[in-house]
Amino acid sequence: GPKVLQIPSHQIIDMGQMVTLNCDPVSNHLYFYWYKQILGQQMEFLVNFYNGKVMEKSKLFKDQFSVERPDGSYFTLKIQPTALEDSAVYFCASSPYEQYFGPGTRLTVL
Template sequence: EPEVTQTPSHQVTQMGQEVILRCVPISNHLYFYWYRQILGQKVEFLVSFYNNEISEKSEIFDDQFSVERPDGSNFTLKIRSTKLEDSAMYFCASGYDEQYFGPGTRLTVT
């Protein structure tokens, strides 16, 4: 059964450093998403991506965030200058009405 994969599973970084989170969506899906979940809180929408451009973004997705589909399979989320409050679980998803989520990357900013 096809699934969304994410790497790394856990990333520790220092405040101010750049991080890139990677995702491989399900191959025939056209919509891709990033969500985050701070420990004990709701899953929050960050951004959706369709046809090689951002379809929609939330107020959380400010200038420090960017997304890219560098090739035919990968989908990345870059955080330019991490802050302590960026510590969270980041989920990639693909699909449309049925969104399939990856296992997540736990980002810890120290």
């Protein structure tokens, strides 16, 4: 099926630092999403993005979070500053209608 790529696969940072997670969505997809999965739990929606704008965000999408996709490049999730509870696997998805997920970025905040 369609491939969504995520870079990096793992990221370890100190609490308070900034981190940017990168997503390379399927080329003709127009809708983009970030989900968060804590080990052993279900995935939870963070935000979706279309036409350069955030369409909807959840309570998990804190003020320290931001998303953008400048000039059709990577769709990014930036966390600044990071907190211990941000440690999780973050999945990017893109869709024409059905959502296709990337392999995830495992973020560890120390």
